[in-house]
Amino acid sequence: MPEISVIIPVYNRERYIETAVASILAQTGVPSLELLVVDDGSTDDSVARVEAIQDPRVRLLRASENGGIAHARNRGIAAARGRYAAFLDSDDIARPDRLARQFAFLERNPSHAAVGAWIGWIDDRGHRLSRIKRKPRRARLIAAERLFRSGIENSTAMARRDILAAYPHDESLVVGSDYDLWARVARDHDVANLPHLLVDRRQHDAQATAENVSRDRRFRCRIFAWQLDELCIEHSEDDRIRHYRLRRFNKAGDAPDAEYLDWAEDWLQRLRAANQRANCYPEPEFSRLLSLFWASACVHAQSRTHGLRRLAGSSLSSALPAGLWQGWSQRRRLPRHRVVLPASSS
Structure with missing residues (x-):
């Protein structure tokens, strides 16, 4: 049986799926693995391109x-045979x-x-971009951030398969x-990120539309x-x-007005007080994080003058120095190390 099952859901990605698969099959220093490509009803040539790959480690669902x-991800987890499951x-x-x-x-x-990792960006042709997404390394800060954003980039995640089966x-x-x-996982278990660039995310036009942003907000609000x-x-x-x-x-170039700052200060203070009662998020990490969101709204x-005055006069700002250190220390720049990227598709 394989130690690691890698799950790649695919829907109409004929231009990229072969390169994604090749990057897993080219992994070095790993125990036995299987690769589950989970088709989600593709209508292009994605399935045919996977079927043409001659490697016994590849399974197509x-x-x-x-x-x-x-x-598709749930199907992959249910079919996985490894002790660990990883997504791409x-x-x-x-x-x-x-x-x-x-x-x-x-x-x-x-x-x-x-465990997840930091993520780099490539363009549509597979060329490296300078952009890097750094996620917090330690479990307590990942848990503290979950009310605002995901602590793990899913495409970098590896987890114990039995945990994923319990959290569909x-x-x-x-x-x-x-x-x-x-x-949900970070609420109940320790999770971490490795401070290394281990995945490159492809940037292309289909990812950034006004419709996608609106839909993202609607469903994230359900999770909030x-x-x-x-x-x-x-x-x-x-x-x-x-x-x-x-x-x-x-991201949005948003500039909050005075009324929004009134709401934000009250809301963040309410969140801090509620957590002191309910103890849902680790402290002092959570209060420090609230100070950073408050500072961002003010800046x-x-x-800008009004915002800086509000920042200086708020009780939320007392945790700001520690919050800045917390954010920097978890995401500080990596030492340079050379890696070889698998050949990209043109």
């Missing part, structure tokens, strides 16, 4: 219709040392349910089922809702939408 990525998206590329590093970590740390993806979530999964319920804090639909804004000022305010 076909579907007659599209059931959604959460359903069908347009991404795993660096050669990815599985070996993560397998070694989970073998050394039996208390951890899963919510198939009613059209998008965000991975965020929901890792929020169950966490806020567990925190025993009253919340409205407007609160959840405004909460979503807190994590997007850098990006329509009136």
